[in-house]
Amino acid sequence: MSFLYPRLLAGQAVPLYERYQQLSVGELTKCAATRHTSAVYVATGGDRVSETKLDELRDLVVSLAEEAGFPGASDRERRAAFDRRLATAVHASMGLAPAEAAAGDIWAFVALVLLPDVSYWRYPQPPGDRVLGTDLTRHVVGRMWWRAQLIHSPDEPDPYAALNILGEDAFDRIYSRRRALGGSPYLVKTILKVWDSLDLRGLPYRETLEDFLKRLLRLAPFVLFESLPPASLEAELRAVARDTVMAVLAGLEDGRYDLSHRVDVVFGG
Template structure:
């Protein structure tokens, strides 16, 4: 039986966000709760999540934050480590189904009722979408659950190891195209598998971003003509490797990026199959 989480609708979430953005972390901790008088539940099958389970989930996330120096401001490395561990904990412990996790109102409840101190610690003075989940690719908690959902490989020794392949900005390029690419865990895992196999270490960060963007554009052009999920893993990897190889060649030879003069190591790059 799936768990149903409380939903904080936008009419209640927006004014709460405006109030909370002016509070300290200590004051936010005083507002923490496992329920809210305005919260609602979707009228579908499932059991309402118990408040004890919400308290346990909060404790797990608080422990992760404290390891990242909460309530002090974490450095970039600590933020990244916290995010990756948060993704795995949310995905394994929350008991959310994709249908529930697609609701921004649930993530607003997480950020404004259950974990407001953690939300505003992770993103001080945050824009609305980080808290209200108007864009799930940006929400402090929702984006990490979905990253975990898309890379989860239950048969692997570390089911969430693929979380470390791409940084947040790069992964968002995939998830932002979720209608065609980012909504399929099978395809996302193949993209990450193929991308991880490429030897692009000699390129600067901008070149890698340009190649990834071009790679995803090529997949978008293929999407209307190819049912990715119906292709077996080996054949899919072959198709993606071809697209990756074409993207590398296109970007490194593009006059807009300085071509070979910008990337003198081009001849030493290798496109490997995963």
């Protein structure tokens, strides 16, 4: 079932964001709530989420944060693990339709009303886009819901396994190109499948991924990726990846390996 979530419009969200910058995590816990007097809902399209369900969502997220050190100190590795668990939890439990999840005002409510303490613990003194929902590629919770949405494979034993393939920076590079690439779960899942099959040891990871995505962007106006059957799409992406690997290896000017042999190693040959 799809639920409608309360929306906190900018006129109410921005003052909360600014006031919360001055509060401690403990003080923000006292501000957490399942309702806000200024919250609104869209007029049609489903049942309004209950306060009981919002309470359950808060309890779930807080318990995940506590595993990563909340409300105290944490580290990069534990925060990254929290993000992955958060993505699975919110996508599996919220009952959001993608059209509803595209509304930044929903995520402003989640970050500033339901989970202000967790939000400001995860990103101390956050810039506005981390909590206001103005950029869903940056929002503390919303970006993780969308990451899970794009890789969710309900027929797999672990529908969210692909969350472990790319780190946050790498995944954001795909999602930031969502108009051409990152808006299609079918394409994103195939990109991740191909990328996960490569042995990139010894190659500059970020440079290689950036080159691969640029080549896909240049190809996008001429190829309707979603029209290709799975085997054909995978073959197309592997061909693009091979061009990328050859270009990156050639740029390294590393004479230790024969270029064609090194490319074969990357592709498991």
